[in-house]
Amino acid sequence: MAKEVKLSDRVHGADTKASSKMLNIDESEIIDFSSNVNIFTSQIDFQAIFSNITTTLNKYPDINYEELRNTLSNIYNVKSSNIIPGNGATELIYLIMKLPQIEKIGIFHPTFCEYERAAKISGKNPVDLSFDLLKQENEALLQNAIEDLDMVVICNPNNPTGEIKNLSKLIDIANKNSTLVFVDETFIDFTDNKEYSMLGQINNYNNVIILKAITKFYAMPGARLGYIFTSNEKLIDMLWQYKEPWTINVFAEQLVKHLQTEIITSKTHYYYKDEIKRLISIYEDMNVKTKQSVTNYLLLRLPTGFSGTAIKAVLLKNYKLLIRTCTDFRGLDDTYIRIAIKDSKSNTLLANAIRQILCMEVI
Amino acid sequence: MAKEVKLSDRVHGADTKASSKMLNIDESEIIDFSSNVNIFTSQIDFQAIFSNITTTLNKYPDINYEELRNTLSNIYNVKSSNIIPGNGATELIYLIMKLPQIEKIGIFHPTFCEYERAAKISGKNPVDLSFDLLKQENEALLQNAIEDLDMVVICNPNNPTGEIKNLSKLIDIANKNSTLVFVDETFIDFTDNKEYSMLGQINNYNNVIILKAITKFYAMPGARLGYIFTSNEKLIDMLWQYKEPWTINVFAEQLVKHLQTEIITSKTHYYYKDEIKRLISIYEDMNVKTKQSVTNYLLLRLPTGFSGTAIKAVLLKNYKLLIRTCTDFRGLDDTYIRIAIKDSKSNTLLANAIRQILCMEVI
Numbered sequence: 001m002a003k004e005v006k007l008s009d010r011v012h013g014a015d016t017k018a019s020s021k022m023l024n025i026d027e028s029e030i031i032d033f034s035s036n037v038n039i040f041t042s043q044i045d046f047q048a049i050f051s052n053i054t055t056t057l058n059k060y061p062d063i064n065y066e067e068l069r070n071t072l073s074n075i076y077n078v079k080s081s082n083i084i085p086g087n088g089a090t091e092l093i094y095l096i097m098k099l100p101q102i103e104k105i106g107i108f109h110p111t112f113c114e115y116e117r118a119a120k121i122s123g124k125n126p127v128d129l130s131f132d133l134l135k136q137e138n139e140a141l142l143q144n145a146i147e148d149l150d151m152v153v154i155c156n157p158n159n160p161t162g163e164i165k166n167l168s169k170l171i172d173i174a175n176k177n178s179t180l181v182f183v184d185e186t187f188i189d190f191t192d193n194k195e196y197s198m199l200g201q202i203n204n205y206n207n208v209i210i211l212k213a214i215t216k217f218y219a220m221p222g223a224r225l226g227y228i229f230t231s232n233e234k235l236i237d238m239l240w241q242y243k244e245p246w247t248i249n250v251f252a253e254q255l256v257k258h259l260q261t262e263i264i265t266s267k268t269h270y271y272y273k274d275e276i277k278r279l280i281s282i283y284e285d286m287n288v289k290t291k292q293s294v295t296n297y298l299l300l301r302l303p304t305g306f307s308g309t310a311i312k313a314v315l316l317k318n319y320k321l322l323i324r325t326c327t328d329f330r331g332l333d334d335t336y337i338r339i340a341i342k343d344s345k346s347n348t349l350l351a352n353a354i355r356q357i358l359c360m361e362v363i
Numbered sequence: 364m365a366k367e368v369k370l371s372d373r374v375h376g377a378d379t380k381a382s383s384k385m386l387n388i389d390e391s392e393i394i395d396f397s398s399n400v401n402i403f404t405s406q407i408d409f410q411a412i413f414s415n416i417t418t419t420l421n422k423y424p425d426i427n428y429e430e431l432r433n434t435l436s437n438i439y440n441v442k443s444s445n446i447i448p449g450n451g452a453t454e455l456i457y458l459i460m461k462l463p464q465i466e467k468i469g470i471f472h473p474t475f476c477e478y479e480r481a482a483k484i485s486g487k488n489p490v491d492l493s494f495d496l497l498k499q500e501n502e503a504l505l506q507n508a509i510e511d512l513d514m515v516v517i518c519n520p521n522n523p524t525g526e527i528k529n530l531s532k533l534i535d536i537a538n539k540n541s542t543l544v545f546v547d548e549t550f551i552d553f554t555d556n557k558e559y560s561m562l563g564q565i566n567n568y569n570n571v572i573i574l575k576a577i578t579k580f581y582a583m584p585g586a587r588l589g590y591i592f593t594s595n596e597k598l599i600d601m602l603w604q605y606k607e608p609w610t611i612n613v614f615a616e617q618l619v620k621h622l623q624t625e626i627i628t629s630k631t632h633y634y635y636k637d638e639i640k641r642l643i644s645i646y647e648d649m650n651v652k653t654k655q656s657v658t659n660y661l662l663l664r665l666p667t668g669f670s671g672t673a674i675k676a677v678l679l680k681n682y683k684l685l686i687r688t689c690t691d692f693r694g695l696d697d698t699y700i701r702i703a704i705k706d707s708k709s710n711t712l713l714a715n716a717i718r719q720i721l722c723m724e725v726i
Binding site for chain 1: 380
């Protein structure tokens with residue numbers, strides 16, 4: 001019998017189910033540091049949302065998502081005709097890669113692996129771009145690197161590094177070159193540094209496409225809702241032409257009306273900035289290298305001789321803590337791990353566990 | 364400014380929102396005969412499902428849908444490894460069309476337009492097949508028609524005719540020719556004629572792929588859940604390889620555990636068979652031609668001189684009844700309309716309205 005190939009054969013976070021099965025324990029016993037969703041959530045009156053659920057379920061989602069786009073328009077202050085919602089950010093990544101007009105693609109690595117997979121599934125062969133190209137002294141190199149490209153993809157802040165870059169130069173150079181810039185800003189709301197977001201630039205630069213989602217910041221990966229913002233009407237039309245119908249479920253349509261944007265934002269900014277600072281200091285003390293993350297996760301580089309895969313296994317087995325290895329990120333090897341920032345107590349628990357493992361020096 | 368192109372520029376049913384907006388009335392005032400979902404629904408304890416919704420929302424859907432596939436396995440008595448769930452039947456139609464191994468495709472027309480759109484979006488150029496090929500005397504023609512094809516697509520019972528065909532011969536011929544047969548059985552549970560379903564044949568014929576969904580029979584188009592059944596392991600592997608991750612929301616994952624299969628089935632069979640018989644007799648009396656539908660909708664052919672588009676407009680404006688024109692079905696012109704079967708009172712209301720319009724003979 002052929003081996004059953006599944007999506008999970010690719011590395012991704014959040015697989016507490018398989019981990020708990022492996023350990024023969026209840027899923028809730030595991031603290032999940034592998035999935036980087038916000039620990040703060042909207043206090044939503046689900047009772048109200050679902051009181052007339054049979055009627056809602058009974059209907060197809062609006063094929064044009066008019067109401068949904070109006071809600072997003074109000075939240076993000078973007079014209080509703082400049083918004084395309086999707087079944088999570090994922091649908092929109094795969095959708096844009098389908099467009100035959102976008103043939104030559106560059107992806108800034110190391111980063112989220114689905115950009116590359118989406119491009120390849122659509123028969124494209126994306127080229128790798130280095131984040132070093134964004135350094136001021138490399139402007140000529142950047143210009144050269146994107147010259148032939150129809151689109152570049154950049155995750156900002158980046159997953160898994162958590163670092164944020166100023167993209168003004170990139171967008172300007174790309175614009176002059178008629179190259180689209182697809183900016184995944186899924187994690188940008190975790191930082192209060194507003195000037196890094198390119199959302200405000202979409203009316204000045206019609207080569208810019210911004211991707212966001214309720215998945216990470218609003219901690220609703222289960223609902224499946226993402227959205228693209230761009231003022232490029234030709235592109236918007238092409239995306240609708242290629243979009244599959246009825247991809248967004250009616251629950252997501254309802255939920256988005258109840259996001260408590262201001263409360264979540266202030267709680268999130270208040271907490272993560274200081275907590276990350278605290279954790280960076282703890283890990284650096286253990287000789288674990290960190291990145292200046294502005295998000296809700298940290299990329300750690302283990303001391304020489306330690307493997308992420310081995311540490312992940314020990315953390316899971318002995319401590320019931322699930323972290324994420326990084327070998328699927330192009331350019332990162334098994335000396336890296338990514339950890340989500342949870343509540344302080346859990347974060348300290350993980351840091352102590354990692355310290356113990358590193359001290360044993362036996363794995 | 365460029366015209367805003369939307370998915371709804373294609374004809375589809377269920378657009379009560381746009382219709383109510385046009386008439387400046389509340390959406391609930393319109394009786395929707397354009398969308399063919401079951402009028403019987405499961406009595407689901409949503410309270411129970413959504414009591415721990417924040418935790419559920421907080422997690423990604425299982426990337427392999429193990430539990431979901433097990434639930435479907437129990438309902439349909441198919442091995443869970445032979446099931447691939449999707450974001451509605453739609454995702455799975457688009458998914459199979461993506462496979463580069465499936466190049467030459469034939470579609471039996473007139474039928475649901477998304478098969479053709481999905482094929483074309485993936486750069487395939489499907490050929491049209493006539494249902495007449497399924498007649499016994501046309502076996503040689505059928506053999507000839509599918510000889511070069513990698514896959515044929517057939518909707519059974521068909522949308523919009525509601526007719527059901529015996530596919531044994533097709534499947535057998537296709538099997539000998541190594542041609543896949545993609546059978547959309549979305550509407551098959553509306554009939555108690557069990558022998559027409561090819562689901563029981565998937566273990567005997569590994570060229571058969573069955574598509575089903577909770578959309579129509581369980582009246583949950585808003586939840587977005589469909590599934591493919593096939594014993595073809597090579598095909599299953601290819602589909603997983605091309606499948607986008609996390610396409611099914613956690614609500615759908617939960618809902619499927621609460622489908623009241625037996626109750627819905629018996630209510631549905633008890634009601635629709637007789638009601639369709641009653642309506643066919645009413646419409647034939649008006650000189651409106653019908654098809655022998657085994658589903659929850661009827662394809663009507665208007666008397667000479669009447670246009671479906673005009674009748675739809677009058678029904679909506681004067682009676683607040685929404686029906687579906689059929690010009691988007693290849694092979695059908697504007698003399699056809701499709702009506703869903705609702706409760707008896709509504710059905711009679713529609714029949715009387717159509718009778719009045721036909722009697723006026725002024726449109």
